[in-house]
Amino acid sequence: MQKIISLHHKLESMFSHSEENYLKAIYHLGITSVNGVSTNAIAKKLSTKASSVTDMIKKLAEKKVLIYKKYQGVSLTEEGKKTAALIVRKHRLWEVFLVEKLNFNWDEVHDVAEQLEHIKSSKLINEIDALLGFPKFDPHGDPIPDTNGNLHLIEKKLLSTLQINETGICIGVKDSSASFLQFLDKQQIALGQEVEVLEKEDFDDSMTIKINNKKMTVSNKIANNLYIQK
Amino acid sequence: MQKIISLHHKLESMFSHSEENYLKAIYHLGITSVNGVSTNAIAKKLSTKASSVTDMIKKLAEKKVLIYKKYQGVSLTEEGKKTAALIVRKHRLWEVFLVEKLNFNWDEVHDVAEQLEHIKSSKLINEIDALLGFPKFDPHGDPIPDTNGNLHLIEKKLLSTLQINETGICIGVKDSSASFLQFLDKQQIALGQEVEVLEKEDFDDSMTIKINNKKMTVSNKIANNLYIQK
């Protein structure tokens, strides 16, 4: 009986709200870097202090979700990666739900999803998934991990890396801050639209593109935050 | 600027998860009792200790959501009542959502709703409300407070109080534990069905009723947990 109870509790993830936020942050930071994730990087991402991070990663290391050697940064174990991916799955599915079913704009969903991602119920998230027709991408073009935490990355490059005359489809944003998304709305740029590079300016790295059948010039900062599929 | 920020924070309720649970418990307990709600009653409802309750109600009294005099129990202020009612509103709307949109059975919704009721976003809950067509009752027949926290109580009595030959509609459950709800499912008793009292047994207060066009005998414990509208 003892065994069964502890097993049951293991199924629905036994991590606190705060622990989940750390796992998710380390997961996101770990995708890009090949080495361990540094204490400072985690602190910055979570807007907390490095000393708080040290405390927490010690605790998470004891729980076997990450590997920690003093002064060496951390990396998630397989269990840690899966746990984090399932939180990301929930975050992104909730974002789709908010946009598709509840009339949220794509710049309004993140903060609410930050809360909803911590709700513990596998039936809940799987039913949301089904209600939405098992979407593969969230409103910002980010891929949604499956029930096992696996996620198939798609080939994509930043608009800023395209050459003159290259074309592609706008499939995601790198920066999904409300201000950037609102800027895109104002310019009537949306995911799914075709893009063609017409000119590139060496001086400030701005580009002239054709998108949504309109010609426009975008700064390097913009081009650096739009993902294009070739 | 300072003013605006603090005003904004006031809009989306500045209570912790734990404070919200206390407010809701006191709200539920306060509906029945005309006097203040006792420390022990709160402790029992929240499965915590009386000393913890004393600590928390002092804090909530300072926040002006309840009135507390030592040894006299507590009662919610108007602000406290509204705050609590809006949490109850969220709980019940989420329950409807889970049943109507996500294929949850009425015995599966409570624990998930206990989590979802703490999500802070007025747009979220109002959109859920709209998606559901502004329901007035949750899956257990409990009324859903409106956006101002007002709730119109409906005339209802327990099945156990009906006399022989009286009829009515089954509109709610008093005990909404999973085991009771599962029992009702097994007996094919559901809300909305017509009930007629055929016999009452003095010895054990059991009743024979006609419900869903079937004759059946129910114990007093059952009859004491089913609400009937005349």
Place this chain on the structure above:
DNA sequence: AATATTTTTTAGACAAGACTAAAAATGTTT
């Protein structure tokens, strides 16, 4: 009215998660 019982509050402790300040380790220049 005195005594016993129950309820409530106080006092002191603890765990989680955060912070500051200072020490230690690592990395970078000279």
Place this chain on the structure above:
DNA sequence: AAACATTTTTAGTCTTGTCTAAAAAATATT
């Protein structure tokens, strides 16, 4: 290699929410 700068860890403190044990107040019983 030594000095300087940065990163990370440690030590100690704080807040929130909980607990146990003991004291105080309110109720109930004799």
